[in-house]
Amino acid sequence: MAAAPPPLRTPFTELVGVRYPVVQTGMGWVAGPRLVAATAEAGGLGILAAATLDFDQFVAAVADVKERTDAPFGVNLRADQPDVAERIEVLIREEVRVASFALAPRAELLTRLRERGVVVIPSIGAKRHAQKVADWGVDAVLAQGGEGGGHTGEVPTTLLIPQVVDAVDVPVVAAGGFFDGRGLVAALAYGAAGIAMGTRFLLTQESTVPDEVKRFYLDHGVTDTVRTTRVDGVPHRVLRTPMVDQLETAGTVRGLARAVVNAARFRRLSGTSWTAMLREGRAMRRGHELTWSQFVMAANTPMLLRAAMVDGRADLGVMSSGQVVGVLDDLPTVEQVVHGVVRDAHDVLARLTEDVGSHGDQQRHRQVEDGSGPIGQRG
Template sequence: METALTKLTGVRHPVVQTGMGWVAGPRLVSAVANAGGLGILASATMTFDELRTAVDEVRERTDQPFGVNLRADAVDAAARVRLLIDARVRVASFALAPSRALIETLKDAGVVVIPSVGAVRHAEKVAAWGADAVVVQGGEGGGHTGQVATTVLLPSVVDAVDIPVVAAGGFYDGRGLVAALAYGAAGVAMGTRFLLTEESTVPRAVKEAYLARGLSDTVVTTSVDGVPHRVLRTDLVAGLEKANRATGLLRAVRNANRFRRLTRLSWSSVVREGRTMRRTRKLSWSQLVMAANTPMLLREGLVKGNTDAGVLAAGQVVGALDDLPTCAELITRIVTEAADVIARLPR
């Protein structure tokens, strides 16, 4: 199934595994790559040295194209970009819009740049700056998300830009891939579906907790880090929503210090990164402090398996999933089903 995405990145199938923090490590990314999809390493929760080790490990596991998700506002963003260039990583993805300069640096080195966006104006901006493609996520998606449904946002972005558009938010099977292609997308990107695979390093008990949920068992809350975040409904999330502002800020400060120690950042680096985040994301100081909650609360659930003390990001598709296939089984199933659906369409 050749599309503008497969031609651009060199993968066999128009299926992308998103760069989920604490989840998208070498084992998952290489499994997706070997199955013909585009696997994306999540670097936001890695130190620079950990990212370099992870890239080397993916290289050992596969000779297929893969990508790395970067934070454009990281204090060492330039060094990470240089690492990708030196390692000849095929794709650089961004959860937030990278600067024009970062895009130019990557493109000059032959790296494909694919930012993720949640609004038409953001897609237009990065397209004008030279991005090669965009991933557009509708409100059904897990983690940080917007209010506009994929079925409305996707065609709006397709009509607004002349670069390949990858659809995210609400996709998990071959029917969804065909629907995305019909809207004009060049492929689909999935997070929750790949989190629930055999190669995902999320603890088995946590995967089973996901599989037990229904279509209405996610909630969009601002209580985790101050911005809309789609997660599984849990007692912890309910407690966060009931907590007063002072309690939330105090917890966030503690989590900021925990994350600083984990990533071995100095306080000066944290402050510098915070100022950049405040400028680029237009966050208030309280929202900036709250942002520290996300990596640590996700780590409790997705790494440590503590569902009572951790937050579990999830797209609405979680309620439609009932198995833990290998990445090869999943991608083969999606592409085969898509071909069958297309064959059955009226001529």
């Protein structure tokens, strides 16, 4: 087994206490204790997906991760869950290092987390969102470009990251299109303090996604994803499949009927009350300008994702995926992913430094030869 690469220190690694600036995102139905602990043991930051767990399952999952590793890890929560305050108290009690949110929590919850030493990192997809949560006092932001899987914006990573870095004074973790050390170095060059990857970690040996679904992913190319609003009413990048095509062509009545059934199933599974779901619906309609039918469609997401990621039904489920799926052709271990990315990044940085140094030496030599430089000026 190859030795672990040396640390790669950035403001993000210093903030959360990890060895490498590599984050495994909190993918629903995918980022379970085994994957999270493997990432933490490899020196990155693993984030446990808790939005699809009821409270008891959530507590058990946190305990499971802690039994597997002593390294820092994070937990992804929904800021609008009715028991989010109780879940936050669990994070504090169990000394979880990072709380990750799709949207930042209420001010009092954010204050509670930060007072107790929990690092708060919301995910954002636009410059204005980054500025907003930075003003709220978050510790860092995870900025995902349009190439990324799941709910995503339309601004490409190469444009979004420089915008966000210039707009906020907290560490920025770049997401959307990353899979190797070259991408990590590119993100650092843009001013980010690390990278986050979802699809790359989904396609690892420690991922609990069924093997037949993993093989399904590996058969797809960079143009085989689609950014659709027909899954849950807001832009969502997924693999293009016959199921997704059906969703895109289904009439309003048929789609709404399916969504109502899935809403009932998700309510039972997650422990979310109808009152809480309606409250969320009002908030989503204000924030995303959704119709009520689009809000009800949002219940499709967890249940359709579960069909593929848990039940192995690639034919019946929806599979979130970044465009990066088209450049992946293997199922390495998590350690191989993390260490490979960092080792490659060190090599790239060393080569760039050497190339720059060599170019500088050549330039100085020419200046001495022709007298144009400060050393060889002729008088």
